[in-house]
Amino acid sequence: MTTAHDxxxxxxxxxxxxxxxxxxxxDRTEIIEGVIDNVTPNWDHETAAEEIRxxxxxxxxxxxxxxxxxxxxxxxxxxxxxxxxxxAPKDLAKGGGxxxxxxxxxxxxxxxxxxxxxxRVVKRKxxxxxxxxxxxxxxxxxxxVTLFSEPGRLGYANVDGPHAFGTPVRLPEPFGIVLxxxxx
Numbered sequence: 001m002t003t004a005h006d007x008x009x010x011x012x013x014x015x016x017x018x019x020x021x022x023x024x025x026x027d028r029t030e031i032i033e034g035v036i037d038n039v040t041p042n043w044d045h046e047t048a049a050e051e052i053r054x055x056x057x058x059x060x061x062x063x064x065x066x067x068x069x070x071x072x073x074x075x076x077x078x079x080x081x082x083x084x085x086x087x088a089p090k091d092l093a094k095g096g097g098x099x100x101x102x103x104x105x106x107x108x109x110x111x112x113x114x115x116x117x118x119x120r121v122v123k124r125k126x127x128x129x130x131x132x133x134x135x136x137x138x139x140x141x142x143x144x145v146t147l148f149s150e151p152g153r154l155g156y157a158n159v160d161g162p163h164a165f166g167t168p169v170r171l172p173e174p175f176g177i178v179l180x181x182x183x184x
Contacts, residue, residue, distance in 0.1 A: 018073065018080050028069070032118055034078035041084070041112065048110045048138050048184045049084045056087065056106070059175050065105060066090050071098035072107075074130050081123065084110045084138075102131030102151075105174060110138040124148060128156045134171065137161075138184055145169050145181050 017031060028039035041049075053067050060067055065087050072081040080098070085108035092103050101107065107127055109119040119137060127135045128151040135148040135156065146161030147169060163169055166182040 014076070014078060017078060028082050030082050031078055031080040032122060037115075039082055039115075041110075045084070045110050045112050045140070048140060049108065051183050052108050052136070052138065052179065053085055055179055056171070056175065056177065059177050060087055063087075063105070063174055064090050066093050068093065072101055072104070073098040074101065074126055077126070079126055081126075083107045100130060101127050102133070104132055106134040106136060106171070107132045108136045108138065111140050111142075113141065116141050125155060127151065129153055136169075136171075140184070143184075145179070145184065147171070 017034070028041075030037045030039055049069075057067065067085055067087055069082055069084060070086065070088070070093065072083060072086065074081065085106075086099075086104045087106040088099055088104050092099060109123055111119045116139065120139065124135060124137065128148065131151050133149065133151060135151075137146045137148070139146070139162065142162065143165045144162035145165065145167070146159060146163070148156035148159055149172065150157035160169070163181065165184050169179045169181055171177050171179060
């Protein structure tokens with residue numbers, strides 16, 4: 001006989017929140033520091049992300065990876081991110097579930113007026129804490145690009161930028177390519 005769950009035993013709030021977000025309608029819903037946020041990028045925003053994707057795509061294929069904006073889980077926190085663009089090994093991406101930031105090769109966030117500080121501060125801190133090896137911040141408000149690398153619990157140890165749009169930015173290995181930023 002099936003009985004109702006005894007809620008007196010308690011519920012793991014992180015697990016419940018992340019379960020709810022995965023079953024929420026819409027595929028661009030995030031949890032940022034415990035706050036549910038529906039992401040609705042405009043075309044200018046999407047154009048900037050697509051510009052990066054187009055430039056890195058040949059190298060991504062050579063590396064056996066895929067690009068996308070799939071879910072990223074940050075276990076032990078009330079965070080569930082949907083980056084504007086991430087590069088992940090194809091074998092990890094295949095199968096559908098959320099990935100961890102340290103399973104990516106690169107994460108790209110493109111700022112909007114509504115989320116600029118989140119991308120600049122909160123996500124930068126969390127991506128470093130969860131081991132994302134490269135974080136590229138395309139700041140459309142400041143018209144700059146900044147590459148963060150060498151993640152650790154206290155943040156990224158290496159910061160390349162900010163570089164004004166139009167300045168070439170080198171993505172280190174495993175990419176080893178230069179991004180043209182004039183069209184962002």
